[in-house]
Amino acid sequence: MRNTSTSAEASEAGGSTAVEPPESPAPAKRPAAQGRKALLSGLASAAVVIAGAGAMVAAGSALPQPVSSRAVPAGESAVPAGSSVGVCPGPARLLEGTEAGTDPQFSPESETAASSVTGAVLSAGGVLPASRLSDLSGTTTVEIAKEQARSGVAGGPQELLAGVVAGRSVDQVSVLSADALANQKASAAAAMKFTATDGDLQGTAAANCLQPANDQWLVGASTTVGRTSVLVLTNASTTPATVSLELFGSAGQIQAPGSRGLLVAPGSSRPVVLAGLAPGEGQLSVHVRSAGGPVAAFIQQSVLRGLTPGGVDFIAPGAAPAVRQVMTGVDIQDPGQVAAVTGRSGYEDAGPALQLTVPGPSDAVVEVKLYGRDGQKALPNGGVITAKAGTATEIPLAGVPAGHYTVVASSDVTFVAATRVTRGLQDNRAADVAWAASGARLGSQHVVPVPQGGQRHFVFGALDSRATITYSAITADGKVRAASTADIAGGTTASIAIPDKAEDSDVVGYVVSASGDAAYGALLLQQDGRDDVSSLAFLSAAAGQETVPVTLSY
Template identity: 65%
Template sequence: MPRDDFPDIPDKTDTADTPDTGGSADDAPEPAARPRARRLGGVLAAVVLVAAGGGLVSATALTPQGPGSSRPIAAPLAAVPAGSSVGVCPGPARLLEGASVGADPQFSPVSASARSDVSALVLGSGSGVLPGSRLASLTGTTLVEVAQAAPASEGPAPARPAAAAPLAGVVAQRGVDDVTVLSADAQAGRQPSAGALMRYTAEDGDLRGSAAAACQQPGNDLWLVGANTALGRTAVLKLSNDSGSPATVSLELFGAEGLIQAPGSRGLLVAPGTTRSVILAGLAPGQERLSVRVRSAGGPVAAHIQQSVLRGLTPGGVEFIAPAAAPALRQVITGVDIQDPAGLAGLTSQAGFADAGPALQLTVPGSADAVIAIKVFGRDGQKALPGGGVVTAKAGSVTEVPLAGVPAGPYTVSVSSDVSFTAAARVTRGLTATDASDFAWSPASARLGSQHVVPVPGSGDRYLIFGAPEGRATISYTPVTADGKIHAAAAADIAGGTTASIKVPADVAGSQLVGYLVSAAGDPAYGAVLLQQDGKQDISTIAVAPGAAGQEQVPVTLGY
């Protein structure tokens, strides 16, 4: 039986988790050649662009303007090509065994039935060419070569048929035992469209249930909402560094009573090609509501929280908490699937089951309280919340709002405020206290745009959930199968203030379906993937990841 609270246990660097020796950045292991070369090329390209932009500024500044001329001179814009696509996938859930004070925490496999796999999609260009792409370990060892990189050519590219059939590179349910990275090389100065999803399932053990997460683009400022370090709850923050530069990470912890000052939460070194584990109960013990802001100096990092629940001897589920949208005046969450309200009321009224029901958590990082209005939209429109859906969230703290009394079904939650905040919604499955249950967290996400790559796992009940909180939206979803074919698109017309649920078929035209290309038009719309298992209490939700970035133009100025 694992211990679930470790108030005096420090964090750990796993391997990829490598031991934390307390050394400087110079002691970090040499990164793999692939990420170092990729970033070196990006730095050289940026230097060339800045030099070119500087030349433009100098020429303009030297041009005579005439006596008394005061015409302002705008800084020229330099086109910055997008880089490669990188998605860092969580490693399998691991059982925290514990350790003596001052030693590294220990992890072990969870059960004999546990399975972890990655599904991924990489889109080809309009001329039918796949970008060089691969699924690799965090240290750079290639696991699956999706497509080989095109050889460098000094002459013009050979002509290709104008009507080349669209295609995709596919990774279908590749078993994994550690953190992995899906990477795809840039094409013609544009970031390729690619996406991956990692899913964990187990039918026995303390981490029974399912957890899934989209493989995320590393960043330098991330918000995670939904952690819990109370009795019987275990929260492990995982920080992965795929870059060629060391990352120095600092954490800000927000609880129900405000900002938590935690020694040991600053200056955490994550070496290139490694993952560092932080036991959150060692920094903020006994917190039923805990949000974590992850800020990295140096290399960007990917972050998720492995959250699990054990009520006595009964497993209460496992989840990978993914980053939510950055604080803003409005947040939208979809994929919120609610069970029978009468059954939930009976379960959550029992001791130890307060977190077994659906709820919304709101984190207000600023110094002013937030007056927040909450609206919940189902298949046939808006549903009323007890109290009218208006609450006051305290500054610098985490506020929880139960979604009690809402009829069963899938929902989209729209939240607005006069003060910036971030949010996520808890989704639960299971209505009997003596049986194993499961839960998931659906984070606030950005509105849908064009050509989102949405991989789905190869088994279970899978649903695309789309919500349009206000005006009408049209969603186009194009299936992609395991043979790399991109099939004809289907469309869903969603009325304002409603949520649509679309069942994902097992196959299309005789080939296993592995994902979709999703685009939205009209008023703002939001999307998520809802995963369940027939006859089981498993549940997971994954927000649709942002689409590929194109070329950007940035102003270039010289100064001294």
């Protein structure tokens, strides 16, 4: 949000007025001595007047001269805290037909498909902010907490509580919202999880419910044969949004008719088939910019290799362009088996890879490092490549031992990045794919929703030196349990299994904080006995009350 300052400028005008003695009437006849006395008295009075006028002029010249502008120190103005809003994608669905253009129609999902939302809202001062899960029309489906008065809340430290949504089934886009409390933005987060064990969309796809924005980057799309990528734009605000897309492929920026001026009405979603804008692209990044209302953007992507499902995922926006991008929650399988799979025709994208895009005019020299449980692992190609300006570039991450990793990419110019994660090594058996988006450095009190079912792991990466992570389970009964601590050495990645229950109550989330050196975190989801995989970067923690400088000028 851009703040506009106003200013006022004061200007003073100074000067002097000439004083002339008044014209005297004709004198009456009188004695000479008396006339001389009157004349001397008049001259003395005139001298006093002239002296006074001179003093005024001298005083005026001694005053500060007027200036055209005057510097006024910038003051700080508090910005009222707004509601916390997270928009969750709807269930994954197959496209129906291949009509020309970019507006799709969807067919029903498989019989075993299930979609659910899990979320949590933290208390402030012992009071839960008014919060709810609703659909795009604003109809409440789950009331998490009602508005409460703070007058009855006792002073002093209060027990941290949570309002929760535990595995709520959904069949459309949903919105988690929490009102500000005491002019502080609520700490709240949710995630949507889709699973299917039959049909073309077999696998697990999960995504954080995102705060809508006016500028975001999505990396990892593909529009080659057998790959379906649908960009879904959702406007949960009351203001119309006009969206423009910038597309970057392996050969450079793509000028696509129909990519500008896409209108998304308030309380609606608009899907866009990316193959209609950029067909045949193996690496595709999308820059989404909106004027008016902010939007939430996801790419539903699925892979079909012949008749064999190759996975489904929701590609979410990552960090803004920067000279360093960090992705954790990257699961890599046995390098020998990965090489055998990716060597087959049609399976070239069945292995792990880093994909990055340089939006600026200068090429980027990028250094890639992989941090595993035992420290840094060397890439076979040395880990240094040159990425052409304006293009999407893919860097294979094969050749390192199996395990959980943190990927760090650094360059001399800004870029965006994401890492592909794959599971499945057997012929003619359904595999899965996920994209680990670049994340933000961990701070204090991140709310991390944990979808229920399957294997769930925290994956934490510390970059240069030691970091300490504290994490407290949020359970379905609304309690925040005692904190656990993990001490992570610099240049390593730690993986922590998440239990199903804490003190006989289902675990639905965590409160995570970090101290020490820069640390990053992600949630890795898998399924027992299946090759399902999904990776969710931690969202930024809720900020305190913000202030902006207000400058006074003319």
